[in-house]
Amino acid sequence: MAMAARTLALAFPLPLCAVSSPRRATPLALPRRGAARPLASLAQCPARGHSPSPRRAAGRALAPCAAMRGSGRGGGGGGEEFASDDGGGARALLRATLWGAEAAYILWLFLLPYAPGDPVWGISQATISDLIGLSLNFFLILPLLNSAFLIPYMAIRLNDPDKDKSPPQTSKLGSVMVRGAPIVGLTGGLVCILSIAWALFGRADASFGGIAERWRYVQSYVFSERLAYAFLWDILLYSIFQPWLIADNIQNVKASATEFVNSVRFLPVIGLVAYLFCLEDRDD
Template sequence: MPRNAVSFSETMAIISSTTSQPLLCTNRPIFSTKPSFSPRPKTHFCTQRPVFAALDLQKWPSQQSPATHKGDSKLKTLVCRAARRKPTTTVQQENDGSERVLQIVLWVAEAVYILWLFLLPYAPGDPVWAISSDTVNSLVGLSLNFFFILPLLNSVTAGLINAPVLHPMSEGLFNFVIGWTFMFAPLLFTDRKRDRYKGSLDVLWGFQMFLTNTFLIPYMAIRLNEAESDYTPSKRSQLGSVVTNGAPIVGLVGGAICLISAFWALFGRMDGNFGSISDRWEFLISYLGSERLAYAFIWDIGLYTVFQPWLIGENLQNVQSSKIGIVNYLRFVPVVGLVAYLVCLNLDEEL
């Protein structure tokens, strides 16, 4: 064989070494034994530069192999299926929408409460800007008979400490609402959403206790705000620690005051010529229709009847595990449900 001649096997080796990558990008078999000397197809985008190859694929999609189209369709299908699995987000959006509506309702209720009970002259009794001296004197007398302390001392000391003599039905209604408000303190300080309210719970409950229930409605609306991503529980105040650690005592005292108030309204001051139970009931009807303070107490009782089961239901994790069932059932009973919640609190854990 001449020295310059090239054997067939050497020719095949040269061809396979120089055209290995283009063969991969065509439909020719990889282990082809028949050399091809025809013009090479356009395989310049099958290079080792992935960025330019991707650009070429987008520019000339018709030049992609059927296998590539098939792979892309599978990939797109997988991506679409993964995008559909978002049930948690959907539920969260629905909850956010319902809570937003509930917030609007609460703020509207706050506006109605202030306008109707304080400013407008259409409700029974006098508005704040035209309050009469009789209403002021009645309010002062009721405050002095707070929790029936002075009337009880008056009966024990044989008149050494004089208490204002008011109708027992008005005294009973006043102390019933105050006793119920008193028990709301531990409930607020153990509320798991209390830190969404940026103000002082001490001040909030103090205003609610000694002024009016109008301060509780904004709290119920603000606690529905979204929780902060970097939320850290705030340190409880000294008042909050006292009423939380003594929650069973607060519950028993508040429940006893509400019970005494009911009996006092019906049977208190029997020597004061306030009439029978039917006479006292007639007085209550006329009292609610003529005094703005008494009319506001009825509003407070209605709001407490709604807020009590709402707050207790969202804080059942604070209750002893063996008592959750009974508390969940009793929370709908006015006053009784709140007493049960406070008595059954799990004080061994951080609330």
């Protein structure tokens, strides 16, 4: 009997986990069938009154109680529960900032009467005529509507992608637009140069004055008309959005021009023209 008890004690040593009561720490060498059994578990410290049979516990490694107590709340799978969210918090904050900017843009330039010129609810017929005329001058783009749509677009781009949805294939229209991007870029660059030259020297024989007089007129016009004032905000916002958009789509640029486009993307006109001219047509 003593020999059997010693054999049992060697086969099932005391566990590393502390027992709940000194009374339960009965030596395993007792020659009784109801003696305390080793509390071995791979996952957790056993509760009182729950202990596996010696046959199931044989050959298993004994884990300390502290192994699970330090693995995080909720008894989950260790430290994986507190893994990084891969920038999700920063994206959510940036998305909220953009929607806040959209609300401020609408309030300040559309509704409130504090900016120069008339708000939308008090717009005059003369302002409507100017709106149509400026639209013809700006490639049929209505002033006051540029950043009103561009800001929400930048915010929607930050939404979490649908992992269950496969990416859409490039449509024929999209492929044609990419192939024609160099033409659009060069045309826009030429129009920009022509516009600057026209602003400085156009109609020199019509008593429009020199560069200093024209500059003073621009200042008085911008700070008296809501449409021109809004265009200043559009230029400022697009100067921020253009480098952002180009950086997010730099993989679509030809490999030989990637470094150049990445370096000039902060220059409003040059960066946009370079990006459009260097786009690579990808049918995949």
